[in-house]
C-alpha cells in the first residue's frame with residue numbers, strides 16, 4: 001500500500017496573484033536566496049509572536065528550509081518592502097496511514113502580518129497550496145493549526161488528537177512490567193541522534209506520524225539556536241537486553257520557588273512497549289519531582305495502565321494533525337481496512353477536489369478498491385471532505401460524526417464503515433510540522 005512520493009515541491013513557481021489585495025507580489029523564495037530565506041524567517045517569527053531572530057537562529061532555519069518550498073508575499077508600497085507581509089511553506093513528506101504510508105503535502109509557516117490581516121491573503125495562499133498539491137498528484141494535504149477555526153473552510157478535518165498527560169507522581173505508584181534492559185544518560189548531541197533513530201524505527205507503527213528532521217531533534221534536545229534554557233535539558237536512552245537502542249527521552253526539570261517541582265517530557269520516543277514502560281517509569285519515579293507533564297501523546301497511551309492509581313494521570317485532548325483529502329481513490333486505496341465494507345461515499349467538497357460518489361469496497365485482506373459510482377445499489381453514506389479526512393486515519397468515531405449530523409446514512413452501513421476504518425493504534429502525530 002506504500003506509494004512512491006512525487007518529487008518535492010521546492011521552488012515551484014506560483015502563478016501571479018489573482019486576489020488577496022492589490023499590489024501584492026507572491027514569490028517563491030529560492031533556497032540559495034539567503035536574504036530571502038532570512039526575510040521569511042523574520043516574518044515567520046513575527047507572525048508566531050516570537051522575538052527578532054538572532055544570527056544563529058537564522059542560520060539554523062537556512063538548513064531546515066532546504067528541500068521545502070517557501071512562498072512569501074511582498075508589498076512594494078511599504079517602507080520596508082523587502083520584509084514579507086505573508087509566508088507559507090510546503091513540502092512532500094510521508095505520513096503513516098493504517099497498514100502503510102502515503103505521500104502528503106505538508107503545509108507550515110502560514111503567517112500574515114497584522115497590518116495585512118483579513119484581506120484574503122491566507123485564503124489565496126492556502127487555495128494555491130491545495131491546487132499545487134493536486135496538480136503534483138499528491139492525494140493528501142496536512143498541517144498543524146494554531147487555532148481550530150482556521151482550516152475547516154479549506155476542507156481540512158481533525159485527524160489526530162494530541163493528549164497532554166499530567167501525572168501526580170506522589171500518588172501514581174507503579175504496576176507496569178519489569179523490563180529487561182537498561183537506561184543510560186547521554187549528552188544532548190547523542191540525545192538528538194537517538195530520538196531521531198528511534199522515531200524513524202517506530203514511525204510506521206503510528207498512523208498520523210511523519211519523519212522528523214535534524215533541527216526538530218535538536219530543538220527537543222535543547223540544542224536549538226536561541227533556546228535560553230537548553231542546558232537544563234537532559235536525556236536518557238533505553239537499550240534492550242540484546243543491546244539494541246529502543247527508546248530515548250528528552251526532559252527538563254523545573255524547581256520553582258513555590259509550587260510543585262515538575263518534570264516536562266519534551267519528547268519520548270519508544271520503538272517497543274518495553275522501552276515505553278521503562279522511560280515512563282524513569283519519569284514518574286524521578287526523585288524530588290511532584291509532577292510530570294507530556295504533550296502530543298496518543299490518546300491510547302499506556303501510562304494510565306502502568307501506574308497503580310490511574311487518577312494520578314489526567315488527560316487533556318486537543319486537535320493536533322489536520323488532513324485534507326484531495327484525491328479520494330488514491331487516498332482511500334493507500335490505507336488498509338480492518339474489516340470488509342461495501343458502501344458508496346457521497347462526498348461534498350466546495351473546492352471540488354474530492355466531490356463525487358465513490359464506491360469503496362474493502363475485502364478481508366484489508367485492501368480496497370475505489371471507483372466513481374454515480375449509480376449503485378450499495379448503501380450510501382453522505383459526508384463532507386473535512387469529515388472524510390477526519391475519519392481517514394481511523395481515530396475519529398464514525399458514530400460521533402453521525403450523532404453530530406456530519407455523516408449521514410443507514411446505521412448498518414455506518415457500522416460497517418466504522419469497523420473497516422478502525423485503527424488498532426490511535427493515530428498520533430508526535431512532532432509538529
Ligand SMILES: CC(C)(COP(=O)(O)OP(=O)(O)OC[C@H]1O[C@@H](n2cnc3c(N)ncnc32)[C@H](O)[C@@H]1OP(=O)(O)O)[C@@H](O)C(=O)NCCC(=O)NCCS
Nearest residue numbers: 047110111112117118119120121122123144145146149150
Ligand atoms: C491566521 C492568519 C494566517 C489568517 O490570515 P488572513 O490573511 O487574515 O486570513 P484571510 O483574510 O485569508 O481569511 C480567510 C478566512 O479565514 C477566516 N479567518 C482568518 N483568520 C482566522 C482565525 N484566526 N480564526 C478564524 N477564522 C479566521 C477569515 O474570517 C476568512 O473567512 P471567510 O473567507 O470564510 O469569511 C493570520 O491571522 C495570522 O498570521 N495569524 C498568526 C499566525 C497564525 O496563527 N498562523 C496560522 C498558523 S497554523
